[in-house]
Amino acid sequence: ANGTSTTQECLTSFFRAKQTSLKESEIMKIKDLQVEWICQSIRPFSIVEDNGLRRLIQECVSIDDRYENVNVDQVLRDADVTAAHISKLAEKHRARISEELLKPLQNDAVTFCPYMWSDPVYQVSYLGITATFVNDQFEFRSYDLCCSPFEEEDKTVESIFAVSIRFFRLRLLELLESIFVLESIHFAATFLHPRYRYLRKCSNAQINACKSYVRRHLKEISERENLKHVLLTRESEQTSDQNGAPEPPLKKKKRFSEEYKPGDIGDEYGETEDEVDKYLSMRIDPELVVDNPLVFWKFHQKNLPLLSKLARMIHCIPATTATVE
Known part of the structure; x- marks a missing residue:
């Protein structure tokens, strides 16, 4: 009523994370495992600073704290399960984004921005579309809707422009088809x-x-x-009968339902x-x-x-x- 917004706090936000001092041998063991993983799998050093990885590890630590001495195989899933789950999670996020875009589209508060960028390592160009909009809470949002390699041999401006228009038209058509359901009418x-x-x-x-x-x-x-x-x-x-008009010729009688x-x-x-x-x-x-x-x-x-x-x-x-x- 007074124009202020309230957000519900999580119960865990009222408690500080438990500060634990690890032994020097334990710290060294973690370092060894990190280096072995990075070197054997040829991963960049910065991967250990990835927020997604840290959230995953923190959740594993929290689960172990609740159940004590949980086997890692009970928490982490194998590659096939992870790969199969990608499509389910992608559909979930697509549905959420489609629903989030409905009102901005109705209010002409959406901008579709095409862009092109190049990978300096693999020397591959990419075409993509970003949707930027302002939601009903007047919050600015941005989503990368799609990205596809630009594999045309002709890299001239005219070729890029023609291919880009065709690519963006098809991608926007897919986006509109995912948002709007066409019926027979x-x-x-x-x-x-x-x-x-x-x-x-x-x-x-x-x-x-x-x-x-x-x-x-x-x-x-x-x-x-x-x-x-x-x-x-x-x-x-x-x-005609009420006005006394001459009766028409007799017709074969039919039942009303016939x-x-x-x-x-x-x-x-x-x-x-x-x-x-x-x-x-x-x-x-x-x-x-x-x-x-x-x-x-x-x-x-x-x-x-x-x-x-x-x-x-x-x-x-x-x-x-x-x-x-």
Whole structure:
């Protein structure tokens, strides 16, 4: 209420770490093991100052303090287990970063920065993308999203620029696909724009799912139109009877439920399938296609009546959740 923020302290923060004086022989033993490890595994000397290594060792010491004389094999896992766990931990962090990026993306508070750097030892150039943003707590954050070797033989500026644009476009597409989940209605909205009706960048599975979604909704529209026609016909007949109009010729009587059996709408559903195929086979001059797809559907509402109704239903949904965006 007063604008100050509070953070919950860990219980261990109220206690000082136990200060232990090791014997000179124990210190020498640790030094020997460090040097043997670095020399045998050809590791840099600075690895012993790595924060991750120190946190790992400190956690092992804490576990041993709780359980006493723990075998190292019970704590540290082998290479295969560690390698297998990388993908699980990576997915966990990707999900966290994706969730953390959602609100900044909605508020246009994200910057994607491409960069290129070279490894002086191996003489390899790398391309990468960094995302910088300000979260809802007004904290500046930065994440390296990806990094890939630049293996093109042509190292000219023009080549680097062309490859970089292609690389960044693909990486950003992967990032957006990991953040946003596209559903059938999104593909249907794209399909119902005459400029993108062939869904060229989509997979066969996505295209087939989109067509099934469209045809299912066309069937529902056809059923509603059929029901509406039946009700209007009955209402008209009742009005004619009340006005004393001559009775129409006798028709074969049907039970009420028979009018709504699937057999009565089978032909209608066949027509809906024809509308999809007809729409895909139409020759449309690309010069006449405008950004607003509703212009097209207004013009073709007579020869594609069901698809035009579906286009009105889907394209009435706003692209954003707020009218001010």
